[in-house]
Amino acid sequence: MAYLETLEKSLYSLVTETSTNLPKDVRRAIKAAKEAENAGTRAAMSLDTITTNIVMAEDNVSPICQDTGLPTFKVYTPVGVNQIEIKKAIHTAIAAATGDAKLRPNSVDSLTGKNSGTNIGAGLPVVKFEQWENDYITVKLILKGGGCENKNIQYSLPTELEGLGRAGRDLDGIRKCILHSVWQAQGQGCSAGFIGVGIGGDRSSGYDLAKEQLFRHVDDVNPIEDLAKLEQYIVEKSNTFGVGTMGFGGEATLLGCKIGVMDRLPASFFVSVAYNCWAYRRMAIDIDPVTGEITNWHYQEGEKITFRDEEKQDNSDNKVVELVAPITEEKIRSLKVGDVVKISGRMYTGRDAIHHHLIGEGVEAPVDLDGQIIYHCGPVMAKDEAGNWVVKAAGPTTSIREEPYQGDIMKKFGIRAVMGKGGMGPKTLKALSEHGGVYLNAIGGAAQYYADCIKSVDGVDLMEFGIPEAMWHLTVKDFTAVVTMDSHGNSLHADVEKSSLDKLALHAERVF
Numbered sequence: 488m489a490y491l492e493t494l495e496k497s498l499y500s501l502v503t504e505t506s507t508n509l510p511k512d513v514r515r516a517i518k519a520a521k522e523a524e525n526a527g528t529r530a531a532m533s534l535d536t537i538t539t540n541i542v543m544a545e546d547n548v549s550p551i552c553q554d555t556g557l558p559t560f561k562v563y564t565p566v567g568v569n570q571i572e573i574k575k576a577i578h579t580a581i582a583a584a585t586g587d588a589k590l591r592p593n594s595v596d597s598l599t600g601k602n603s604g605t606n607i608g609a610g611l612p613v614v615k616f617e618q619w620e621n622d623y624i625t626v627k628l629i630l631k632g633g634g635c636e637n638k639n640i641q642y643s644l645p646t647e648l649e650g651l652g653r654a655g656r657d658l659d660g661i662r663k664c665i666l667h668s669v670w671q672a673q674g675q676g677c678s679a680g681f682i683g684v685g686i687g688g689d690r691s692s693g694y695d696l697a698k699e700q701l702f703r704h705v706d707d708v709n710p711i712e713d714l715a716k717l718e719q720y721i722v723e724k725s726n727t728f729g730v731g732t733m734g735f736g737g738e739a740t741l742l743g744c745k746i747g748v749m750d751r752l753p754a755s756f757f758v759s760v761a762y763n764c765w766a767y768r769r770m771a772i773d774i775d776p777v778t779g780e781i782t783n784w785h786y787q788e789g790e791k792i793t794f795r796d797e798e799k800q801d802n803s804d805n806k807v808v809e810l811v812a813p814i815t816e817e818k819i820r821s822l823k824v825g826d827v828v829k830i831s832g833r834m835y836t837g838r839d840a841i842h843h844h845l846i847g848e849g850v851e852a853p854v855d856l857d858g859q860i861i862y863h864c865g866p867v868m869a870k871d872e873a874g875n876w877v878v879k880a881a882g883p884t885t886s887i888r889e890e891p892y893q894g895d896i897m898k899k900f901g902i903r904a905v906m907g908k909g910g911m912g913p914k915t916l917k918a919l920s921e922h923g924g925v926y927l928n929a930i931g932g933a934a935q936y937y938a939d940c941i942k943s944v945d946g947v948d949l950m951e952f953g954i955p956e957a958m959w960h961l962t963v964k965d966f967t968a969v970v971t972m973d974s975h976g977n978s979l980h981a982d983v984e985k986s987s988l989d990k991l992a993l994h995a996e997r998v999f
């Protein structure tokens with residue numbers, strides 16, 4: 488096979504493997520989180536779902552999470568290798584993997600909102616090259632989803648931090664910023680997560696450095712002694728915050744912290760944090776520059792946890808309520824924070840574009856939404872041989888983006904339940920009380936698990952917004968989620984945020 492053809496095939500394998508099979512070091516970290524959680528809790532139940540999902544994604548060779556992120560490649564080439572050819576091969580591989588539903592079409596024109604459908608667009612995928620002295624090519628790829636990307640944060644020191652007070656231009660100020668970054672993410676970036684931190688640089692190089700840290704191994708040790716200590720300290724203390732998996736509360740909040748440092752301008756002092764969800768999809772390969780063949784896969788060291796023979800959680804203590812739409816106000820008002828629901832029957836997807844559309848004056852919904860459930864989800868879809876739509880991945884997306892619209896839309900159309908991840912704010916909580924509604928938190932990233940609960944795709948509306956944004960009509964069976972905001976003014980998210988702030992504040996005193 489010619490070099491270019493083989494190269495494209497190698498890159499396609501890299502994309503598929505990254506999207507569908509979590510690396511060994513990440514699996515071990517998730518296993519440790521499971522062991523840390525107390526049996527029977529919502530966090531333990533979530534981790535069970537997460538590990539079931541990991542197994543399903545590997546078996547189905549399908550995306551671990553429906554948000555397959557913004558593909559970011561870092562390519563190292565020997566002098567003389569044609570980088571233009573490699574970039575073209577990356578584009579071909581990305582488009583092919585998108586066509587095969589290994590990636591969701593995620594490239595959206597920032598001005599028109601049009602989805603290219605291929606993951607190729609202005610500036611996407613991101614491909615960065617560097618030359619090196621080695622005689623082989625290395626290609627690294629990270630697929631980092633939007634939910635966790637939105638929880639990245641950059642601090643300009645000195646600054647004042649909620650709970651921690653003044654953070655100055657020294658190692659202790661850096662410590663405070665990093666602790667704060669974990670706290671502010673709560674469960675919205677699909678905790679338990681991993682962070683990469685960049686100290687120094689300017690605003691853009693600082694973030695680059697932070698993301699670069701996410702290519703490090705979870706269990707490596709920082710060669711700079713102070714940073715090695717800080718990395719360990721951050722993981723240890725973050726896990727006392729009680730944020731837990733999905734922000735449900737629990738023992739495991741942060742699974743890894745990697746810190747890099749570069750010089751800065753005298754006038755600037757940035758600490759940049761890249762937050763990555765538990766679906767920490769990054770992989771790397773070495774490629775022969777003559778044949779284009781893969782010669783080595785990275786992240787292969789140590790034991791591979793398969794999660795196949797794990798004992799399942801006993802959830803018999805949790806109250807489980809069956810929900811079938813259309814749901815009455817009375818039934819919704821009987822639900823309380825902490826109840827587990829199992830949904831069967833109809834639900835509709837709706838995320839950013841649908842909410843923006845439905846809020847428009849005089850706009851009618853394409854279907855009768857009275858008593859219905861809206862699922863904040865942008866699924867990966869494909870057509871089968873008969874031309875029917877099938878769901879390839881369908882976990883929840885971050886709900887807080889719909890906060891400006893959600894309450895009004897529920898009232899306008901009579902919607903009784905909205906489901907997503909990470910919770911919503913005070914405006915929605917008030918509307919849930921007034922109208923009689925609940926917010927349901929599904930397990931973020933559990934895209935295969937939930938796809939399996941979807942028994943048929945019965946229709947689609949507003950396809951002009953693109954596959955992830957369209958309104959899909961789904962029939963589901965035993966689709967499990969947790970009531971985290973109810974119609975009585977209770978919000979688990981607000982409670983966890985408050986209690987974790989108290990725990991964060993215990994670390995205001997100087998340590999380094």
Ligand code: SF4
Nearest residue numbers: 552632634677764932
């Ligand atoms: S696991 Fe959560 S944060 Fe990560 S890509 Fe999926 S939806 Fe986004």
